[in-house]
Amino acid sequence: MTAPTQMGTSHWRISMTKIRSGLRLIAVSAAVALGLGSVSAAGDTEAEETLRLHLGSYGTYFEYSNHGEPIKQKITTPHKKKSCQLIDVNGPLAALSGSDYGPGLKDGAIGIKSGNDNGTPCSLVDPTEDLTLSLGDVPDALQVALDLELKGDVRVQIVLSHGGVPAGTFEVRSGGGIVPGEGVDGSTKAPFTATATTAEPIANCLNGSASSGINDNCYVTIIPLGPFDAITFKPLSGKMSLEGGGDYGKKKGKDFETVFTLVDYDGWLGCDDETNSVTIEESTVYGDITRLQNTDGSECVSKPYNIDVDVTADTLSFVPHDNPGAPQPSAYQATLRFSPETAMIPFASLLEYDQDDDGPLPFQIMPWCTGDPFAGANGSINTTVIPTGDTWCVVSASTDLVGEGEIRTTWNVVGIGDPKFR
Known part of the structure; x- marks a missing residue:
């Protein structure tokens, strides 16, 4: 089974290796995949699911791509002479x-159709106006790269929200809107780029706000702590437009479209009793995964996850994802059961893992914990019970007779980090 992929994400797998009366080991896969990572618009595009805004000479549309046939939503204006007000804006x-x-x-x-001539009607948003783009029937966004045209001494407040609840506030500045010593400066040459994160929420665009073409554009990447489904632009000074690569021409336009990077999660794991566990059971495969408190005592930030079972392969994959810019020193406890096995020697099965996730080191047997991992751990695990050089350990294992000559092993394991097990 291939675990769900997420750009920059590692995976771990658990499988049972069966020993029968001195015979060779016979492996039956029983995998659990864990991962930590962030999504980057410039990263592994094979793993990306995106919503793109294209505004250029060869089309005006939104395009949703999920590795299947792309779905397009056209953007049109009324068929009235000289009218620039958008219609069909709820696609x-x-x-x-x-x-x-x-x-x-x-x-x-894209701007605001105002009641008077504010420069160029429809193509600009000024300090008396606001513009909101909301995602429709697509997954939540994890980050966005925005093609913004900035005019004057610009300070644009950008508010992300999820289900109507604020999910992060950022600010893009340009020209005289930039305050020395505040914010993170972007690139100094065209094409101008800048990045804002939750840790550094002010992005300074060093473009020429009195210029034209690509020289007054800034390609701004916004990376919040969690997902969002709407973005609102509110200029505090200056003016802005939301664009989609049109100023960069046909050759480079695709590289500078406004792009939402999407992630479709199965759920979220926090650290309290109501949100910290997920259970899945299909046929003979069972898994109960519990997220514990962070190992360093830091505040727990909820993590999204994907979980899946492949009954034919006898596997269970579980992939939690770190929020970009906020990696969590997470610890997990897992209880796992897979298909019954015919065995003459109880507890002869082994768990193996690869600590460096597809690196040069070979798979090795996962050791038993040297003590109680929960003793004095303040809701997490005491990592000192994991043998030196390892990152996971077996807490306990038990077998039950489930049929004539068949037993089923239940594994209880704890660990940190993101290696691969089998």
Whole structure:
């Protein structure tokens, strides 16, 4: 079985190796995959699921890609002469809304259709206005890369939300809106880029805000702590437009479209009794995974996860994902059962793992814990009971007679980090 993939994510697997009366080991896979990672728009595109906003000479649309046939949502304006107000802004992939008469589109730029001429109607958002883009029937976003056109002494407040609840506030500055000593400076040459994270929420774009073409554009990446399904732009000074690569031309436009990187999670794991565990059982495969308190005593931040069972392969995969910019020193406890086995020697099965996840080191037998991992651990595990050089250990194992000549082993294990087990 192949565990669910996530860019920058490691996996771990557990499998039972069966020993029968001096015969060779016969392996039957029973995998549990764990991973930590962040999604990067410039990373492993094979693992990405995206929603792209394209605004250029060869099309005006949203495009959803999930490794199947891409789905497009056209963006259109009324068929009235000189009108630039958007219609059909509540599509299946995304919706646009805003103040005044709502969103408008002109010359490859989305702004607000205002009641008066604020520069260029429809293509700009000014300090009296706001523009919101909401995701539709697609997974939540984990981060976004924005093609922004910035005019004047710009300070744009960008608020992310999830289910109507704020999920992060950021600020993009340009020109005279930049305050010396505040924020993280972006690149100094075109194409201009900048990045804002929860730890560093102010991005300084060093583009020429009085220029044209790509020189007044800034490609801004926003990386929050958690997922979001809506983004609101509110200029505090200056003006801005939301664009989709059109100013960069046909050759480079695809590289500078506004792109939401999406992740479809099965659920979330916190560290309290109501949110810290997930159980799955299909046929003979059973797994109960509990997230414990962080090993360093730091505040627990919920982690999304994916979980899956392959009954034919006798596997269970569980992949938690760290929020970008906020890696958690997490610890886990797992109870696992797989298909019954015919065995003459109880407890002869072994767990093996690869500590460096597909690295040069070979798989090795997972050791038993040298003591009680929960003694004095303040809700986590005492990592000193894991033998030196290892990151996981077996707490206990038990066998039950489930049929004539068949036994079933239940494994209880604890560990940290993100190696691969089998």
